[in-house]
Amino acid sequence: MPEEEIFRQRKDKLMRLRQEEGYDPFQQDHWDVKHTLSYVKEHYAFLKEEEWSEDEIQTAGRVMVLRRHGKTAFATFEDENERLQLCFQFDVLGEKDYTFFKKWVDAGDFLGIVGVPFRTQRGELTLSVKKFCLLSKALRPMPEKWxxxxxxxxxxxxxxxxxxxxxxxxxxxxxRTKIIQTFRRVLDDHGTLEVQTPILSTIAGGANARPFITHHNTLDIDMYLRIATELHLKRLVVGMLGRVYEIGQQFRNEGMDMKHNPEFTSLEVYWPYANYKDMMDLAEEIIVACADELGGRVINYQGTEIDLTPPFRRATMTELVTEHAGIDFSAITDEEARRQAAIRGLEVKPTDTRFDILPVFFEEYVEEELIQPTFVIGHPTVISPLSKRNRENPDITDRFELFINAWEFANAFSELNDPIDQRERFMDQEKKKNEGDEESHPFDEDFVNALEYGLPPTGGMGIGIDRTVMLLTNSKSIRDVIIFPTMKPKDL
RNA sequence: GGAUCGUUAGCUCAACUGGCAGAGCACCUGACUCUUAAUCAGGGGGUUACAGGUUCGAUUCCUGUACGAUCCA
Incomplete structure (x- = not known):
């Protein structure tokens, strides 16, 4: 049957219901739900076959499946959390109500129910319906029941x-919500203030990514959707708001695949007087809290066992590249690094130093191996424009990325708070932009200005929430953990 | 961006080598007072994603487009 026809049939039925019974299911506006179906399942589990309770249950839900047998009918009834069988009987409801039920109630409809729990001969806990109220009708058929x-x-x-x-x-x-609540609980317990910074701004900074562009009509300027919350949150630390965090959507105008949606959710947190090592502890604490909340530290993700018990492994990028690619970047010249890359067919520019090439090797040979939680540290300064330099070795930064299941889960550093260095790094990024790098970081003058007022030593971290949810719910695609994923419009 | 696969009734799926487009569920009518994928009898429902091409004849073969899935960059 064409969908339009089935739809018209249901609309006709609705009209007849209004005319013949003077009843409009769409005018019902309230029903006292005194008990949930979970409550009934839990509290009447003791009933034996053919045993009846005397209690009256008042509940509501959707009719999923109807099985009618003349003067008795069974319905599979569902509320938000649970399924329970309903039994409608001529003898219990009386002729008028039973006929109304038989004639007008369809699968998909919402019902308010007053009924008595009992267990059927076949052993199924069931509500015998004494009264019901048709609360709303479904005009489209339910998807296939089996x-x-x-x-x-x-x-x-x-x-x-x-x-x-x-x-x-x-x-x-x-x-997903439970995970986000757990993030909040841990952060709140550490005295961290949740804030809201602009989604719409005139500079999209804090990460290397292409932004979405939109237009403000009154001001007649282009604006960007944020790609990160970093620069705003650090301004707040300058403003002495103390520990701050934000959980919210970020927008990156990039490819879509199993792990990337243009709109995604992240946590960013900044603690004054802390460093990247403190952020490591916090990352472990948050992830373990979520795992505990959802049922265990040893999880199975799509057939791979992952142990989230802290402490997570800590290793430098150089060590890991030595381990997995067999090349020790700590004892290598720029020229040798370029030669090794060329041998392996990795793309390098003649101006690239060993610090530019190390992360290329890391991506190529190491990332996919990092299944168990691993904090990667010792990132070159050239790829970390917002991170503080390491005191002993200014070519690397005090930064970590946390990898689990070969995914980048968290990115954190001791924040760069030297305004003079920050200005130079922004200028470096400008140069890259002029060389055609569309993902280079834009120069944010006001941010440098903020740093010039003084940012205390600060530890900051971002964690990808969608990936955390994927891992802990064993979801294969990011679209399974984003409630309305971005879809290309279908032209009709 | 590239490769591969897919798109058939509201849903889940068939249709051999190119030969009348089918089933189950759902829907409509009837029977049935303990069913649970209820059962039984009957009925309606299709521009085979879209646009072209080859052919006497296309769901099937070819080209393109749209959307999706998987893998790769």
């Missing part, structure tokens, strides 16, 4: 249908 909704495109585009058909999807998003 196979459900599998088409990924429909599931992402019409998440509501996905959630009706696949209740476990609701679990994933509840876990």
């Amino acid at each position: 196979h459900g909704l599998k088409d990924m495109e429909v599931r992402y585009r019409q998440r509501y249908a996905d959630m009706i058909a696949n209740p476990e999807v609701r679990d994933t998003f509840r876990k």
Whole structure:
């Protein structure tokens, strides 16, 4: 049947319901839900076959499946958390109500229910319906009851249908919220203030990425959606707000795949008087808290066992490249580094130093090996424009990236607070921009100005929330943990 | 951006080598007072993603487009 026809049939039925019964399901506006279905499942589990309770339960939910047998009918009934069977009987409801039910209630409809718990001959806990109220009608058919909704495109585009058909999807998003709540709890316990900085701004800084551009009509200027919260949050530390964090969406105008959505969610946190090592402890604390919340530190992600028990391994980028690529960058000249890269077919410019090439080797040979949690430290200064230099070796920075399952989970450093150095690094980035690097960091004069007022020594960190949720909910694609993922419009 | 695969009824899927486009669920009508993928009887439902091409004939073969999935950059 073409969808339009089935839809028209349901609309006709609605009209007849209004005319013949004088009842409009869309005018119902309140129902006292005194008990959830979970409550009933929990409190009446003791009932034996054919045993009846005397209690009256008042609840509400959606009819998922109807099984009618003349003067008795069973419904699979579902609320947000649980499924329970309903039993409608002629003898219990009386002729008028039973006929109304039989004639007008369809799968997909919302019902308010007053009923008595009992267990059927076949052993299923059931509510015998004494009264019901048709609270709302479904005009479109429910997705197939047995196979459900599998088409990924429909599931992402019409998440509501996905959630009706696949209740476990609701679990994933509840876990997502639980993870974010856990992030907040740990940060709040450490006296960190949650703040909101602009999503819309005139400079998109704090990371190396292409921004989305939009336009402000009144001011007649182009504006950008933020790619990070870093520079705003550090301004707040200059302003002596103390420990601050922000959890929110970032926007990067880049490719989309299993791990990247143009809009994603991250945490950024900044602590004055702290360094990147303090951020390591915090990262471990947050991740372990989330794992504990969701049921354990040893997890299985798509068949790979990952142990999130701290402390996580700590290793320098140089060590890891030696380990996995067999080349020791601590004892190598720029020329030799370029030669080694060329041998392996890695793309390098003649001006690249060993510090430019080390991260290329890291990406090529090491990243994919970092399955168990690993803090990578010792990033070259040239790829860390906002990070403080290491005191002993100014060519590297006091920074770490945390890798789990070969994904970059967190990025943190002792923040660069030397305004003179910061200005020079921005100028370096400008130079890269002029050489055609579209992801180079824009020069943010006001940020340098803020640093000139004095930023205390500060530890800062960003953690990818979507990836954390993917890992802890065993989700294969970022689209499974973003409730309405970005989709290309389908021209109709 | 490249490669591969996919798109058939509302949903899940068939249709051999190019020969009348099918099933289950859902929907409509009827029967049925303990079913649970209820059952039984009957009925309606299709521009085979879109646009071209080859052919007597295209869901099937070819080209392009759109959207998606997977892998790679």
